Amino acid sequence: MITLSDDSYIRLTLETFLATQLVHFSSGLDEDKPISPQEGASFAHISGYTEWLSTTTPTLTIGWDWGLDVSQGQPLYVRLDAPRSNIMLVDAMQYDLGSAKTSVLLEAVIDALAWRKEVHQNITTRYA
Amino acid sequence: MQVMSGVPEGLPQGLYSKVARYRHKVFVEQLDWELQTQDDAELDQFDRSDTVYVVAQDDEEQVFGCARLLPTTRPYLLREVFPQLLNGLQPPCSPDVWELSRFAAVDLNNQTSTLGQFSSPVAIKLLQASIACAAAHGAKRLIAVSVVGVERLLRRAGFHAHRAGPPMVIDGHPIFACWIELDQPCQAMFV
Numbered sequence: 001m002i003t004l005s006d007d008s009y010i011r012l013t014l015e016t017f018l019a020t021q022l023v024h025f026s027s028g029l030d031e032d033k034p035i036s037p038q039e040g041a042s043f044a045h046i047s048g049y050t051e052w053l054s055t056t057t058p059t060l061t062i063g064w065d066w067g068l069d070v071s072q073g074q075p076l077y078v079r080l081d082a083p084r085s086n087i088m089l090v091d092a093m094q095y096d097l098g099s100a101k102t103s104v105l106l107e108a109v110i111d112a113l114a115w116r117k118e119v120h121q122n123i124t125t126r127y128a
Numbered sequence: 129m130q131v132m133s134g135v136p137e138g139l140p141q142g143l144y145s146k147v148a149r150y151r152h153k154v155f156v157e158q159l160d161w162e163l164q165t166q167d168d169a170e171l172d173q174f175d176r177s178d179t180v181y182v183v184a185q186d187d188e189e190q191v192f193g194c195a196r197l198l199p200t201t202r203p204y205l206l207r208e209v210f211p212q213l214l215n216g217l218q219p220p221c222s223p224d225v226w227e228l229s230r231f232a233a234v235d236l237n238n239q240t241s242t243l244g245q246f247s248s249p250v251a252i253k254l255l256q257a258s259i260a261c262a263a264a265h266g267a268k269r270l271i272a273v274s275v276v277g278v279e280r281l282l283r284r285a286g287f288h289a290h291r292a293g294p295p296m297v298i299d300g301h302p303i304f305a306c307w308i309e310l311d312q313p314c315q316a317m318f319v
Binding site: 004006008009010025028037049053054057058059060061063065084085086 | 214215216218239276277278280283290291292293294302304307
């Protein structure tokens with residue numbers, strides 16, 4: 001069940017979110033942000049953002065920042081920072097998990113999502 | 129840098145016109161938005177006698193930042209022009225909620241990236257002043273229509289911002305509606 005609340009958040013369980021298809025909306029490059037490398041990673045000075053939407057009504061929207069990690073030889077798109085969304089995950093009793101827990105869970109979902117190829121294609125096409 | 133705010137009648141003589149010309153330079157000439165213009169000035173139906181303006185000027189009284197505040201209890205941009213950005217929710221209509229629009233902190237004499245307008249110290253100070261002004265008028269939250277990318281910059285700057293709905297491409301620009309909460313962490317930034 002997906003519920004749009006008056007505070008603009010869409011409330012749903014993690015299970016429902018995992019079963020929801022996300023489609024790419026847009027991606028772009030940062031033009032003026034300096035890179036803040038994560039520990040153990042080495043980034044080319046390329047970073048940006050990406051936005052994804054659900055195909056449901058009401059619409060889930062989630063976006064995150066990414067950076068290009070070149071420390072392993074092959075450039076790898078890596079999520080940076082917490083995602084931004086209109087999602088508030090709830091438990092089985094429909095109680096809010098809260099912003100912090102929701103963010104951590106969304107990060108895990110994003111990291112397991114197949115988004116890198118789509119972002120790469122979009123970026124290379126847009127900035128060709 | 130000096131920041132002042134008020135309704136048109138309460139601003140120093142000539143400042144309202146300066147703001148309109150500044151908005152034309154930023155939003156029409158630089159950002160290429162399709163807006164109503166006349167004689168190199170940008171004003172629309174939401175520039176009323178009760179509209180509150182926040183204006184940043186340099187020591188030579190040149191405008192290099194502006195913001196517009198409207199109560200949601202009267203017509204405002206999001207409700208009248210972009211209600212589709214709210215994901216099906218009714219636009220807010222409350223004395224607790226004000227709309228922030230026409231926000232810019234671009235020094236026309238020292239050009240930077242237009243997205244940099246939200247990451248510069250001047251932009252942050254202007255936004256803090258806008259928030260303080262809205263709070264003084266009773267606002268507990270702001271709603272704004274903005275380009276995608278602004279939310280991340282607001283959050284990096286420490287503001288409690290979150291999206292009110294999914295982004296949409298309108299007139300070629302991906303835009304979205306954004307809440308800015310005037311809660312405790314935000315207020316503490318300008319005590």
